[in-house]
Amino acid sequence: MVNLAKTAGFCFGVRNAVNVVDNLLKSGFNVCALGYIIHSPQVVDLLKNRGVRVVDGVSEVKNGEVLVIRSHGVEPKVYEEINKVGVSFKDATCPFVRRIQNEVFKEYKNGKRILIAGDANHPEVRGILGYCKNEALVFSSLAELKLLFGKNGYLKKEPVFLAAQTTFNVKVWESSVSFLKDVCGCENINSFCSICSATVNRQNEAILLSKSNDVVFVVGGKNSSNTRKIYELCAENCEAFFIESLKDLENLNFNLKGKSVGLTAGASTPDFLIEEVYGKIVSYI
Numbered sequence: 001m002v003n004l005a006k007t008a009g010f011c012f013g014v015r016n017a018v019n020v021v022d023n024l025l026k027s028g029f030n031v032c033a034l035g036y037i038i039h040s041p042q043v044v045d046l047l048k049n050r051g052v053r054v055v056d057g058v059s060e061v062k063n064g065e066v067l068v069i070r071s072h073g074v075e076p077k078v079y080e081e082i083n084k085v086g087v088s089f090k091d092a093t094c095p096f097v098r099r100i101q102n103e104v105f106k107e108y109k110n111g112k113r114i115l116i117a118g119d120a121n122h123p124e125v126r127g128i129l130g131y132c133k134n135e136a137l138v139f140s141s142l143a144e145l146k147l148l149f150g151k152n153g154y155l156k157k158e159p160v161f162l163a164a165q166t167t168f169n170v171k172v173w174e175s176s177v178s179f180l181k182d183v184c185g186c187e188n189i190n191s192f193c194s195i196c197s198a199t200v201n202r203q204n205e206a207i208l209l210s211k212s213n214d215v216v217f218v219v220g221g222k223n224s225s226n227t228r229k230i231y232e233l234c235a236e237n238c239e240a241f242f243i244e245s246l247k248d249l250e251n252l253n254f255n256l257k258g259k260s261v262g263l264t265a266g267a268s269t270p271d272f273l274i275e276e277v278y279g280k281i282v283s284y285i
């Protein structure tokens with residue numbers, strides 16, 4: 001038997017973004033997306049086959065196309081460009097991301113030093129940075145945060161607003177907040193735990209799954225931040241494999257005989273892929 005995580009697969013924000021594109025296509029619109037609509041190569045290919053183009057900027061949108069903004073959101077200057085050029089668009093920014101953008105904008109205007117726990121190169125974080133004129137400090141681990149405060153002692157005295165990328169690791173977030181408050185002695189810190197509930201639930205279930213099975217398979221795009229975090233958490237407790245496709249699974253070397261096996265997936269992994277992988281793993285047991 002394979003123990004399948006209840007939270008495996010699309011989260012609310014990803015499902016919404018895919019539905020936005022699907023509905024536009026069904027209504028006969030030509031559609032393009034600003035970047036890959038989700039971090040799943042299989043879904044991106046399926047949409048490409050249905051005519052969805054991926055563009056890098058507003059200037060690449062063709063006449064008659066509707067531009068879709070993905071769940072990661074974008075920086076304000078993208079909206080300015082859309083309005084200037086007069087492009088039709090649908091905004092699939094996840095409400096959880098929108099809330100961080102709004103909070104960062106408000107706190108930045110209030111004069112706070114903005115700190116973001118996340119990956120500075122991730123599109124969600126790049127979008128958020130646009131709401132504080134790219135003046136936030138970004139760290140991806142406790143070690144990076146320590147380094148940041150070690151180098152810039154003046155930060156301890158400044159009013160700080162701390163938020164996280166929605167898919168950030170919950171444990172690292174908690175240790176970062178406690179470092180700032182208890183160890184660093186920041187005098188004026190306002191922390192907003194903006195890790196979304198979809199991430200928290202997936203990470204919690206991944207920990208339980210990996211503690212109660214010998215082997216766990218994690219399915220999702222290699223470029224998916226939330227899938228990678230789930231894999232890293234599982235790998236702390238058991239033998240874990242991060243696979244993007246059925247082909248990855250077939251190329252791996254493992255023996256599942258007599259072992260308990262868990263299966264989970266990232267928030268951008270489609271159900272059909274989870275079902276395919278599930279069926280294949282069952283055949284190995």
Ligand code: SF4
Pocket residue numbers: 011012013014071072094095096097166167196197198199226267
């Ligand atoms: S992971 Fe969270 S923030 Fe990101 S799209 Fe899904 S629900 Fe929204």
